[in-house]
Amino acid sequence: MNYLIPLMVVIPILAALIVNIFGGKDKTVKAISIVVAIAIPVIAIIAAVGIQYFGGHDPALLASSLPSNLMGTLVASYNTGIVYVFENIERIFIFLMGIVAFLAVLTYFAEKKEVSGPYLYLIFMGIASVTALMLSNDIFNMYVFFEITALTQVGIIIASSTEDNYEIALKYLILGAIGGPILLLGIGFILGTIGSVNINDIVFAISNNYVNPYAPSLVIGFALILFGWLYSAGLPPFHTIKSAVYSKARPNGSAILQGFSVLCMLAFGIAMYKIFAYVPYFNTAIIVFAILAMALSIAMSAMEVDFRRMIAFLAVGELGFIALGFGIGTQYSIAAALFQAANEIVITALLFIGFGTVYYLTKTSDTRKLGGLIAVDSKMAIMVLLGGFALAGVPPFNGFQSKLMLVQAALDAGYTELAILAIIVSVVIFFTFVKAFHTVYLQPKPKDLKFAHEKIPKATVFSVAVLLIICLALGIFPNIVTDVFIPFAGGLI
Amino acid sequence: MMDIQLASLFASGAFIIIGLFAAIFIDNLIKKIIGIAFIEEGVNLFLICLGFKAGGVVPIFLPGMTADWFAANAAYPLPQALVLTSIVIGASTLAVMLALAMVLYRKHGTLSVSEMMGDEK
Amino acid sequence: MIEYIVIFVAVVSAIIALLQNDLLKAAILTGISGFCVAFLFQILLAPDVALTQAIVEGAIVPVFIALAVLKTKGEEA
Numbered sequence: 001m002n003y004l005i006p007l008m009v010v011i012p013i014l015a016a017l018i019v020n021i022f023g024g025k026d027k028t029v030k031a032i033s034i035v036v037a038i039a040i041p042v043i044a045i046i047a048a049v050g051i052q053y054f055g056g057h058d059p060a061l062l063a064s065s066l067p068s069n070l071m072g073t074l075v076a077s078y079n080t081g082i083v084y085v086f087e088n089i090e091r092i093f094i095f096l097m098g099i100v101a102f103l104a105v106l107t108y109f110a111e112k113k114e115v116s117g118p119y120l121y122l123i124f125m126g127i128a129s130v131t132a133l134m135l136s137n138d139i140f141n142m143y144v145f146f147e148i149t150a151l152t153q154v155g156i157i158i159a160s161s162t163e164d165n166y167e168i169a170l171k172y173l174i175l176g177a178i179g180g181p182i183l184l185l186g187i188g189f190i191l192g193t194i195g196s197v198n199i200n201d202i203v204f205a206i207s208n209n210y211v212n213p214y215a216p217s218l219v220i221g222f223a224l225i226l227f228g229w230l231y232s233a234g235l236p237p238f239h240t241i242k243s244a245v246y247s248k249a250r251p252n253g254s255a256i257l258q259g260f261s262v263l264c265m266l267a268f269g270i271a272m273y274k275i276f277a278y279v280p281y282f283n284t285a286i287i288v289f290a291i292l293a294m295a296l297s298i299a300m301s302a303m304e305v306d307f308r309r310m311i312a313f314l315a316v317g318e319l320g321f322i323a324l325g326f327g328i329g330t331q332y333s334i335a336a337a338l339f340q341a342a343n344e345i346v347i348t349a350l351l352f353i354g355f356g357t358v359y360y361l362t363k364t365s366d367t368r369k370l371g372g373l374i375a376v377d378s379k380m381a382i383m384v385l386l387g388g389f390a391l392a393g394v395p396p397f398n399g400f401q402s403k404l405m406l407v408q409a410a411l412d413a414g415y416t417e418l419a420i421l422a423i424i425v426s427v428v429i430f431f432t433f434v435k436a437f438h439t440v441y442l443q444p445k446p447k448d449l450k451f452a453h454e455k456i457p458k459a460t461v462f463s464v465a466v467l468l469i470i471c472l473a474l475g476i477f478p479n480i481v482t483d484v485f486i487p488f489a490g491g492l493i
Numbered sequence: 494m495m496d497i498q499l500a501s502l503f504a505s506g507a508f509i510i511i512g513l514f515a516a517i518f519i520d521n522l523i524k525k526i527i528g529i530a531f532i533e534e535g536v537n538l539f540l541i542c543l544g545f546k547a548g549g550v551v552p553i554f555l556p557g558m559t560a561d562w563f564a565a566n567a568a569y570p571l572p573q574a575l576v577l578t579s580i581v582i583g584a585s586t587l588a589v590m591l592a593l594a595m596v597l598y599r600k601h602g603t604l605s606v607s608e609m610m611g612d613e614k
Numbered sequence: 615m616i617e618y619i620v621i622f623v624a625v626v627s628a629i630i631a632l633l634q635n636d637l638l639k640a641a642i643l644t645g646i647s648g649f650c651v652a653f654l655f656q657i658l659l660a661p662d663v664a665l666t667q668a669i670v671e672g673a674i675v676p677v678f679i680a681l682a683v684l685k686t687k688g689e690e691a
Binding site: 495497498500501503504507508511515519521523524526527528530531534537538541542544545546549550551552553568573576577580581583584587588591592594595598604 | 617618621624625628629631632637640641644647648651654655657658659660661662663666667670671674675678679681682683685686
Binding site: 067069151155158166173180181185197 | 509513516522525526529532533535536539540543559560561563564565569571572575578579582583585586587589590593594596597600609610
């Protein structure tokens with residue numbers, strides 16, 4: 001038995017509950033949070049690859065005790081409990097999420113004197129649920145954690161006490177409360193057709209022709225699950241609300257929210273790919289949404305004057321690249337999508353926290369009122385600039401490696417126009433980012449600009465530096481992760 | 494007379510459509526939330542219908558039943574287990590939404606969504 | 615026969631709940647609809663789910679809604 005796999009979910013949940021109990025005592029809360037936030041990535045590193053059958057429901061052990069009229073049927077091979085699968089790809093994403101969470105918590109402590117127990121509760125609960133989303137091999141279990149993630153995301157916005165955060169939270173929650181049941185309805189259609197919610201069982205039943213793969217109920221199920229996926233990933237038509245959500249949270253909250261979105265998108269994307277890759281128009285549907293996400297979000301980010309919304313739109317646009325990789329559907333493109341997702345978590349966390357310092361210093365996010373901030377902290381300005389280069393795909397950063405991989409995959413698959421589109425979008429991202437950077441940091445400082453704080457906390461500088469080092473490391477040695485992603489993508493096809 | 498399972502499926506479809514209609518088109522926030530509760534109810538009903546077996550028995554293994562007879566006659570219990578979780582999730586989402594609605598009412602003095610969101614811009 | 619009447623009542627009370635001007639009545643009608651669905655679960659061989667449904671959707675949810683309505687003055691704007 002590999003007890004570390006369930007512990008990856010149990011520890012954050014326990015931490016969440018304990019942190020909430022010790023609400024008022026700042027020192028205890030800080031100590032517990034830091035220890036747990038370090039523990040999460042460490043466990044992800046040391047845990048051995050394995051499969052966890054909850055409740056001892058190992059199908060190999062149960063097979064002999066079945067009723068005689070079920071022996072030898074399809075049902076006899078079904079998993080009867082929840083199954084968690086932990087492989088190297090889950091290790092990478094849980095590790096990155098853990099690092100981002102640790103740095104975000106650190107930044108939060110540095111910028112706020114009094115820590116709020118409920119806010120940390122939400123962060124840890126969210127981490128537990130996205131970890132479970134990645135590990136779970138059971139679509140209903142994924143739905144449950146998807147709902148918990150949506151609720152914690154709403155909670156993080158509510159706890160952020162920014163302007164108009166309640167309206168955005170309510171909008172997001174109402175959309176989520178429509179998207180969630182629709183996802184569940186899709187799961188219901190699959191369950192009704194096949195009789196199991198375990199992904200391996202579903203794939204087994206479909207690929208061995210126990211059910212008609214083109215049965216209308218399966219295709220309807222796919223369409224409904226696709227809708228839920230669009231909601232969780234913030235692809236169009238949900239890109240506006242998703243970017244509003246990012247811009248309403250605290251900077252460290254946005255970094256974590258973006259990590260949650262990426263992991264939700266990946267978990268459901270991989271599940272959909274495993275189950276439905278044979279459905280006609282599967283690739284077309286995903287490519288269409290990917291293109292819409294890239295084009296719409298980038299266009300909207302170019303028009304924004306509020307830099308937090310701008311970064312938020314850029315982050316959502318980047319999600320389009322991940323979807324594009326899934327849509328093209330070759331081994332290399334899926335590996336590129338996974339690589340892009342890993343980069344996305346790190347780079348957007350860097351940008352949210354880095355640009356968040358501007359808001360921390362001046363309490364405004366309107367680029368027309370800002371300027372000359374490079375004089376305050378030139379180190380931070382340079383690190384943010386390098387982060388922007390990583391986002392736009394400038395060598396030697398990781399964004400360059402993953403986008404290069406994606407463009408190559410598109411060319412190999414014969415989608416020349418998609419490759420060109422990806423390059424154009426990257427260039428637009430670059431210009432949008434440089435424009436924002438120029439207005440915030442380089443142009444002369446307006447006279448009426450007031451500072452709320454004089455200096456950026458050391459912990460924030462440290463967090464951004466760590467994220468930048470990860471970006472650089474992944475950019476120079478992409479093999480660390482691609483050696484895992486390429487075989488995994490090969491196994492999906 | 495229509496089959497009870499089919500009738501329930503129609504009812505679940507009706508619930509989902511009524512709920513979607515309310516959630517999208519009705520302006521009053523509380524009614525929107527009630528509509529969302531109906532969507533969840535419809536989906537739960539749909540899942541329970543999947544497990545129904547005409548002339549079957551409740552999927553609780555009682556003394557005196559043999560495993561073979563039980564496997565052949567009981568309703569499918571998996572959807573029922575799922576619905577238990579789903580009901581609780583639905584109720585908690587609803588509670589959060591209502592709490593938000595109360596906060597927003599205090600802020601804007603209205604329950605109309607269009608006025609609330611209109612104030613924002 | 616009673617099953618069909620229950621289905622009918624469930625759907626109709628849902629529709630009436632959304633057409634009400636008085637939100638308190640709407641909350642009560644939501645509860646009626648929830649109870650009818652709970653009864654339906656009992657018929658569809660899911661007694662444990664029916665119990666949960668009767669408590670949650672039949673009692674707790676309407677109380678929540680009614681509380682929210684009372685806190686927000688009750689009349690549709």
